[in-house]
Amino acid sequence: MKKLSLYACLLKLSLLVLLPYSKANQADKLDELILSRSSKNPPLTLSWAEEEALKTHSSAYVAPQEGLSQADKILTLPGQPYGVNFDQYSGYVTVDPVAGRELFYYFVESPYNPSTKPLVLWLNGGPGCSSLGYGAFEELGPFRINSDGKTLYLNKYAWNEVANVLFLESPAGVGFSYSNTTSDYEKAGDKSTAKDSYVFLINWLERFPQYKTHDFYITGESYAGHYVPQLAYTILVNNKFSHQSINLKGIAIGNAWIDDATGSKGIFDYLWTHALNSDQTHELIEKYCDFTSETISEICSNATTRALVEKGKIDFYNIYAPRCHDPSLKNGSTGSVYDFDPCSDYYGEAYFNRPEVQLALHAKPTNWTHCSELLDWNDSPTTILPVIKYLIDSNIGLWIYSGDTDARVPVTSSRYAINTLKLPIQVPWRPWYSGNEVGGYVVKYKGITFVTVRGAGHVVPSWQPARALTMIVSFLYGSLPPASPWNGF
Template identity: 85%
Template sequence: MKKKLSLYAFLLNLSLLVLLPYSKATQADKLQDLILSKSSQKPPVTLSWAEEDALKTHSSAYVASQEGQKEADKIVALPGQPYGVNFDQYSGYVTVDPEAGRALFYYFVESSYNPSTKPLVLWLNGGPGCSSLGYGAFEELGPFRINSDGKTLYRNKYAWNVVANVLFLESPAGVGFSYSNTISDYEHSGDKSTAKDAYVFLINWLERFPEYKTRDFYITGESYAGHYVPQLAYTILVNNKFSQQNINLKGIAIGNAWIDDVTSLKGIYDYIWTHALSSDQTHELIEKYCDFTSENVSAICANATRTAFEENGNIDPYNIYAPLCQDSSLKNGSTGSVSNDFDPCSDYYGEAYLNRPEVQLALHAKPTNWTHCSDIINWNDSPASILPVIKYLIDSDIGLWIYSGDTDSVVPVTSSRYSINTLKLPIQVPWRPWYSGNEVGGYVVKYNGVTFVTVRGAGHLVPSWQPSRTLTLIFSFLHGSLPPTSPWKGFCGTWKPIGITPLSNWEVE
């Protein structure tokens, strides 16, 4: 029997049809596919699954010997990397299920400054089914960006490995270079299995890199990682109670995160109207005839929501003020520096680079037809809301930040605010601007258990569009302090210049 789509699924289909003018699977596409696959039945979210699994299986959780693997995973040099790389890089596979032959691919960069004193940060991209290597590592917060020739790299002076040791994971199996020898695994992907595999990955990776076992650990991510990150954090906390594998989890940060279906969807329509992308008349019809919790879609609501996005025109929904990619061909020139003028054609450079045989060899990856987002994964479970998990994490007293680039219409700032407001948390520090360098970087409000931060002028891929501001944000998050209250004033003292690059070459007195 064909499943009936609920209203939020139908409307989300319309809301995410505004795509970039080329045929590529993106994080927005994968999120659309997921919501459309949901039926009108929205079972309540329960938090028992991880605890039950931990009680049943923690004594037999798969942990393999990792002897010699760290040395084998060390990258000598990436093809085309610039001169003067001053940090170690590693990449390879960690088996999470030997019977199924399921293995997850990682890329790890140690900090370029005193790595032994820095925390460990895990980054996850969303989708579901999109790569943390292609997006996070090579377009957002990693140490390198890919030049327009698709062959060479240049340094990202605002890379997060300035302030942390950063681990990128392609998850679940079937994404990027991660794989399974059991094809049916791709048909049974979902939130629960992804969290379990990521947990098994971590405990085995820490066996491979034992110096990080006691290090402060943080999980970060964006988009559908609004599910991945809280669920993995929950899995870690539960297993810490029942197993001998203790992961020193200190906090999580999720950006432009899909948290709750109903509030996120309402936030999309309110955002496009308040940002002059749809008309007053259309928005009035949506307000009057669309109930985002109902199961039935009226004809008036359906027409109004369709019209709302037709009125947007041909724009990039990831960043409504950004230029579109006009020429996807590779060029002979090179960019050579990271600025706020992010190249909208970067996806093409990344796909060309990561499919080069010499690059896959250097990464210790299996020969793969690599893509940013996987088309072979069938998603089976996704709760309508992740708010119950977030409530659990708040009660667990770990750091919890939600940040939002304010020019994204795919998972906009209004969606994040509506989701947080559902929690009805007391405010500890009222809304105020924060600074990166001499400019307002965004706005912040601290609730009891959640810190919400906006990043001014950033799209869906926040570190891509505002790298300097995002580095200020992540530095603050890792130090457990709110971002600076005034130009060049830090939360632990005064910014002290040790070079010419804002923040990435600055330290706190």
């Protein structure tokens, strides 16, 4: 029987889910990565990760940072609304002076006693997508961009309501981050990204030393299911040997690509359980598809292709949401945090390419895009589960959350990945509440808390900002989300 690569099958998936007028987003970049990686790429091992972390410690670059935080302070952003009551900063941190590699950050302090609040790092995925364009200005940051591409409005459910939030554009070549050595763009990968992000952090904490003792958390979504655990592991190993200890308390990853086999199976099971394809097609997938294999049969390939055709032209990243039909800029239209605009990517690209915006952000003049073309992602392991096991044993907080209307990295994929760990349940599955409504569902395992967010797609805070804030408050306080209705966020 003819055999086809599993990744060739997923190529059909990526071609079928691209939307009219859409540019590549972080889920599309995930498709591209899966397609490009070698089927012989071995899974991540802890010995590999520890060796890399030890190399990072021995070669980590730390530069004097005195006075640079004030130089990075943003006076005001173009189009910023009235009533801004928090400090914000942005600029570059050098991670390799020889190569001229600089990572760009955007940092917003909490308006309420920032000296007592935790420090939260946010990473977007891809790989190759911007935490500034997505996380900061479409999801959990203090501002959203109006449809005129020129002005901003406040997000009342921003995470800096409860924390000091740091957004990092990583690796070099993403957003405003850059390298003077062009070959850096051709050899990016999980290893170099973890190393550079660690070097960024230890230098950033020298620039903002008042945050060295704060509780530190790492959060992110999509391919940050790789970034976040690997960075956490790098920090923990380096903490054993370095005097520059980072006070890591926990990580939270949303709609996170963790494991290829369970992730792929979860996609097609989600389609069927959400009435997006037929019983007959699903039966063929169940019978003939082995997603743990490097190759799949022609019957399986045809069945998975049919499943994707049967779902029709919907938004694969939020199956119940409208698509972007008119990406043009619109003057005089004010956005609402309660009604996420599916054309927001276009407004962001217009805003961040305005010269006055780049000047205010202390950014180099750049042709800015949400997602960058990193030519060859060299070392993406097929599973990140070994690192997650290590983090569980290290007793840091570990949350996996999932917007339940995302079909690209669906809730089923997250559940299947967690189930492979065979962890005992400490608190059984139950609903949790945001305000007076069910915000989702939660189950606490020994070592992992799994949370669903009801009505949210791939980018959870975009579609359900209030529920996302309720969830992250619980995560930061080390408690489960509320078990009954309340009048909070």
